[in-house]
Amino acid sequence: DEYGVAAYKANELDDLLGDTPVQHREVEGLESVRFMKCFPEGVHYLEGGVESGFRKVDQEQDVFDLPDRLLHIRRVGTPTRAFRIIQVPMSTSSLNAGDAFMLDTGTEIYTWYGPDCSPFERNHCATLAQNAAGNRFGHCTVTTDVGDDLDAFWDLLEGGREDVKPAEDVTDE
Template sequence: MALPIEETNLAHIGSTTDHALKALAASIDFHWSDAGTTPGLQIWRVENKRTDNDNPDFGIEAWPEEMYGQFHRGDSYIVLLTTKEEEGDGLLWDVFFWIGSESSQDEYGVAAYKANELDDLLGGSPVQHREIEGNESDEFVSCFPDGIRYLEGGVDSGFRKVGTNNTDYITRLYRIRKKPGHHPARCFEVPLKCSSLNDGDAFLLDAGDKIYTWFGSSVSAFERNKSASVAHNLHQNRLGHCDLILGVEDDNEEFWSALGGKGEIQPAVDDVEESEAEKKMYICSNESGKVTVKLVELSRDSLESNRVCLVDAGTNVYIWVGKESSKDEQQFAMMVVQRYLKALERDLTTCVTRVNEGCESRCKAFGKVF
């Protein structure tokens, strides 16, 4: 099938908006000075600001290490994982850009652009991943052994400063939930009220000086254990300067008071496992001013070095970039993935991974598709 260029973000490449974004990115006083130079994890948050005249003023700010694994739903982030080669002294990189469910389109665009900028800085060799809140890949989740926590709003709502030396933690309620299938449990911030509780999940109340866990009547052992693990990690991070109450009883007045009083508990929420979609493969190009998406046989033999290939594996989509593909095709591969998912009627929360020709061994899941 052929898609008119105006139906994809390719229409913006070379446009005034595109040039303005590039000029803004170039003017930002930020340097990837130590990015990817040593093994480890590095995270940057996309800043979304506007001037008094409503002109965009975007940037990237290093995310504090003590906040690693915590992401605001209203923000977007770039995560760089640097590892050593199994043989030799070389370095390998994975670039993830994480999109919160409440993150703006502006932030998404800057995150994707800066991820490509970092990719270029590292010689175009990283495996690049688009991650969506609540649907992250196993590769992304494994970067955070202590788990992932989702915070409400943007980073500006994170903490209240009291005086000059103290931080007053905002009381937060988290829902620990394991989605069907192989996905690990996630820790979502939910409204601070009793009606947020349900019988099917575990919950954690972080009141700063006290950390509580509460379990629904039909909670799974996995969710119960995960909530205890998160609570212990919080306790340890505060050097034990808080009380830990695991398994709140019905008569714990402080717990229920923090939720606005005890009320009716909601029933368990049933999740339906998504059926695996039919796997498909497409060859993509942008010749003649149009984006051409050609359905081909799902086979390694269909991969063409002078093209970009899109492999729709259902819950995951892979973009394979041939060594001889054009620069434009390489650039639009990740930047317009949302438009492709829409055109191919794929869920916009689908994980997307970009794999360069010759680096397939770095992405074992891609090899299992064929």
Template sequence: KRVQEHTSDTEPGAWKNAGAKPGIEVWRIEQFQIIPREVNGEFYDGDSYIVLHIRTYKGNPDSQTLSYDLHFWLGEETSQDEVGTAAYKTVELGDHLHGVPVQYREVQGYESSRFLSYFHFVCLHGGIESGFRHIIDPPSLDLRILYHMSFTSEKNLVIRQVPAHSSSLIQGDVYVLDRGTKVWQFNTKNSVAFKHYTDYQTHPVPSHSKTLIHLHQRRCLHRTHFC
């Protein structure tokens, strides 16, 4: 009921242009409201999001009929008010689109292959201030951030921030350590993902490198290099 009271204050036109053309649209839950976000695949574990995938009917580019996949993603540290708002707003958006969207609930660490196929998925620690709680501020320039790198069966890149200590390392996986001025990639022994990385590195600028450079620039305000 409390969530309904707050979310009912949403402006009538909040969903006005949602789902109008093929593509992906993302909103983050902030103070019981939906806030449009850049579609860059970045999600924070203290937040909840709504993701709308719009495509032409049966993949026919000439079709005027649109199909929708509607997801709400819940970070493991998200608050109950954000969970409730995300669920409520997902139903609201589904109703706005005349009940056409197929709806999915995504939980951090258990995302569907369909959801992960939309972008290079990056899960980071932190989040925005909530109506009931506060997530810590972003880290300072003195960085020590460890990323766990993996690929889905469809070869979509998945990056998850993990605690920056040796106990986070799992034999057979790939990790990247961001120290602020340099970034190291560590391929553990018998790394299953190593072959994927060597495949990607045949390109001038690997797609996973672009993703990490973008993350690093957002945190450090300057370009990094790999050592």
């Protein structure tokens, strides 16, 4: 049980440091400004548990075996205007006109920007894509600002282009 281990390790660390640390609890999606300032590049919420932190490498092909994932990049909150990067279902209904998205297949990365997406979200999404590709040592290509005409991107998602939500349908929660 991951929650039990986390609680146990927090107490163990507290004991190790002589009961001097102060523990704070944060709730996903409702983080304090102080917490968000600890992550200037944004907070990433990914699916999975312990196993998701490990990558398998095919020694024969020297390629990472990563699951396909769609990341929603959104600038939220005040006063930090921090970024939240949230893994969402691989579906066109996960997309919305007001935010940026990065689709990562392991060997290909696509960025899609809603027409109402802020320049800050575009820039952050492009930076995330380039950093992810750079960590794969030439085994990954990046296609930025995918439009409605790139079937390679749309074919990876369930649903149709008409399922993309309007920007006003999405809140910071």
